[in-house]
Amino acid sequence: MSYLDLSNIRKSFESETVLDGISLTVPEGGTLVLFGKSGAGKTVLLRTIAGAIDPDGGTVAIGGQDMTSVPPEHRGIGMAFQNFALFPHMSAFDNIASSLTSRRMSASEIKRKVQDVAELLKIDHVLTHTPKALSNGQKQRTALARALVSEPKVLLLDDPLRNVDAKLRFEMRLELPRLLADRGATVVYVTQDYKEAMALGERIAVLDQGKIVQIGSPEDIYKRPANTEIAQLFGDPTVNLLDVVPQEDERGLHAFLSDQRVDFHGDFPGVAGRDCIVGLRPEALSFTQNGGFPVTIEAITPFNEKTVTLVTTLRGREILVSQPAQSAVPEGPEQNITISAQDAILFDRQTGKRLEPVTTGERVEEAA
């Protein structure tokens, strides 16, 4: 059952449309990630849910109740921001307790609640410090503690890991889902980092120019991106996008990349002969001794535990190939690569949109 329910939210500033009819739902205790480039409308949407911005149209319902005209403090919402927004003159303890003081609660109860959440977030040893004496990681945890301590039903997190270092960001990315699940809050999480989005979101809503352009599981978005732009935003190294004009024969729709035939399974009426783009993830390509098609290695760039190789085809098209580091890059510049065909994604070149088969045909979907 949905707990947070947004229906046709619209908002313009001056003549600029920032939110253009946003509808989405989040189930109770679920996490939805809002992903998009800066300016996509993520933060405005978050502030609209919080009640800090009044929408021009549409409704915000929480727990089945229309909250659109309810003031922010009565919506039962907790928030944390990327810039932490801590009170500089107050200790970490007082910062966290500040979200409890408006309620009638005894001092000992406040103390207990702050202590509990601080232990959970491993900041109980710095509660007497003012923000100036805290590291960025501790500030971020303090801000999160302040959002969590009042046990909000809805938690809005605006890119909370943006300003912490890579190591802590990684640790928090692993810990956050468990922590949020334990508190039982319904969460909307804004980020510009695709890895964070995939790691945290049961569902990810991709925003672009005030509209939701795709909403789905990490697997939906990575394997079946709605358009070439989304395909490029998810994945590092970036997806290879190559122009093709698919043809059809008795074996179905296919395209040739140099000598290799790539089949697209299922029915694609009217696609044969159309200008298309095929999207190939770098990890869907590999070097081979037999078959495939010839390429020239331009540069080998190790990438963590992967080796990313830039190659060019005979026609001069550039392709990035990514392999586990332990599988050796073959010696010498002239090599062959092969494509794992079930990973090819087909897009219309004119619109950039992904082309979907009318029937799934023999395409075998991986079990979720």
Place this chain on the structure above:
Amino acid sequence: MSLLELNAVNKIYNPGSTHAVHAVQNLDLSVEKGEIVALLGSSGCGKTSTLRMIAGFEEASSGQMAINGKEINRLPPAKRGVAMAFEGYSLYPPLSIRENIAFALKAEKMPAAEVNKQVEAIAALLEISDLLDKRPNAISGGQQQRASLGRALIRKADLHVLDEPMGQLEPQLRALLRGRIKHYIKQHNLTAILVTHDQTEANALADRIAVMEGGVLQQFDTPENLKNKPANIFTGAFIGEPPMNLFEAGAALNDTEIHLRLGDDVNLEFPKARFSPELIERVLTNKSVVVGIRPHSVHLAETGLPAEVYANQWLGDQTHVAARFAGKSIVSVAHDRVRCGPGEQVNVQINPEDLHIFDPATGAALSHGRVLA
């Protein structure tokens, strides 16, 4: 003779005062012709001070610096044979991007047609062809950075000095441009030294990486050796994403096995025969050690040591699994998808060849896999 040689170079800011900062300490570094070297570290590690001394924007407090055997300590920047792309060393605002990139070539009296050809080529490589007739203030920060990189790379120079060359690049372009730039540098047999805080960039581009921390060179080695043979805990933990798993451990030996006790409840046992006798002796004389295991070397298997999963995150081309282990957390990375959920028990397997053992007192590496460090 190396192309660039730094010998016992020091940089001290505000020497003699109470707030003196010893930014670079006794740095020895040599760069061979045709090599790409990265200076890697977090802010304040001394990498940028080093680069600025090489370029001539800072004076070395002591030590020698030479290019092709010729001391450069007192030469002005323009006389050092160095081409630069620096963050503060910006494009000339009144000139178009084309004129900015062509500037040095024109000064060398290269024929106009040849200048144009080279500018067009480097602009295509850096994806700024359609910006060539714009002014610097009309393009984005990432585009300015590419233009500035183009201006440096197009020049003939003994040494190319690049400060955070790709820091502001659009993420979608990074992997491709890294490949193209590396190819260009190698094809033109340029020698380059670059500063970066991004280990991905350093690993991708550099033949050797100088890891710096607190003004001190920690290790100067190939990306592969930094990964497989980190000289100390700092480098071990700093290089690699996700970071290396580190555990304090007690070492003990019986007739047939070496035991490493992690936390209160985990005992790693390996047959003695899997290690060299010198290694066993060296590790055992230390008794308490720090054990490092890279996430890619933590295998989840049918059998092994029990751990409780608290996160399983699939990122498209890899899966990160985090589990409670030895009173801490252990991270395992797989290239494929892994099916296990929070709360589930998994079995962890660690092979002796993947162990890095460090001295807890000095942080120095004692062994990598089966051999001494």
